[in-house]
Amino acid sequence: MTQVWRDVEIAVPHLFSWREVLAYLNRSPNECLHRVTNDEVWKYIDLSGQRVLLRVGVKNEDTLRVAYLSDRPGDHQVVQYVREWFDLDRDLTPFYALAEANSLLQPLTLAHRGLRIVGVQDLFEALCWAVIGQQVNLAFAYTLKRKLVETYGDSMTLNGNQYWLFPRPESLASASVSHLRALQLTERKSEYLIGIAQRMVDGRLSKQGLQALGSGMAAERELCRIRGIGPWSANYVLMRCLRWQDAFPIQDAGLHQAVQRRLGWDRKPTLAELEALSRGWEGWRAYAVFYLWQSLLS
DNA sequence: ATCCAGGAAGGCG
DNA sequence: CGCCTTCATGGA
Structure with missing residues (x-):
């Protein structure tokens, strides 16, 4: 089947920064599920059975330019995917108003103005990524994810670059513990x-x-019934996949490090201190966490 | 070496 | 319920 590139443009909302989103996407050199160039991101996705290679960049300040390689046109689905990926349909003005009155968040909304929570639409991927990331450093988590993807996922290659899909649940459901142990899980x-x-x-x-x-x-209650999914993982998935803007992975080590650094403390904040701090973020705790994560990059 | 890392389950009192 | 131990391995 012949694949051709098609283009579609997306008008960007108020309080959106492609540079900030790209910085988040580019935070690990070991990421296997997308590739970031100077000003674009490439990603191979599955849109209800239709496989599409996406290339997203900016046309100008107000417009995203999306090119996609696929068998047949699917502008609407592609646009929907990208809108959700970068959370374009959320009005961030209440968050910025809240941050204006919060001494911890205010510098972050200034430094990372327009950052959006980058989504992980695939629930299976989001859950697996949460489990993989439990109690190991991020660098190792990315290595584990890569091994899992390259063992159980599908890929396509274009111009010498290989693009991977996260494995489908069917692929792992029939795997054995010893197979996954071999990947260092x-x-x-x-x-x-x-x-x-x-x-x-x-x-x-x-x-x-x-x-x-x-x-x-x-x-959250439902997710926590799953063996291997505790409060942190549930809230992580609610934040990245189900897009609950008040999800709050309070046990998150990155959150702890970012808060410590922002406050200039010589120790991590306690959970009680985080509860108290986050009272000022209520309604937008997921966004507060994401901005704090972003602050760790700089 | 030692401690920490984007935690969670299972056991105990 | 709250607290303790175990899991397991790479990075800094």
């Missing part, structure tokens, strides 16, 4: 990933099902 994490894959294959777990619960708190 721990025995427990291997069990968690296989269990999550099986739940998705048999339909007990789906993004649609979680969304149908109607609230972030209800989805």
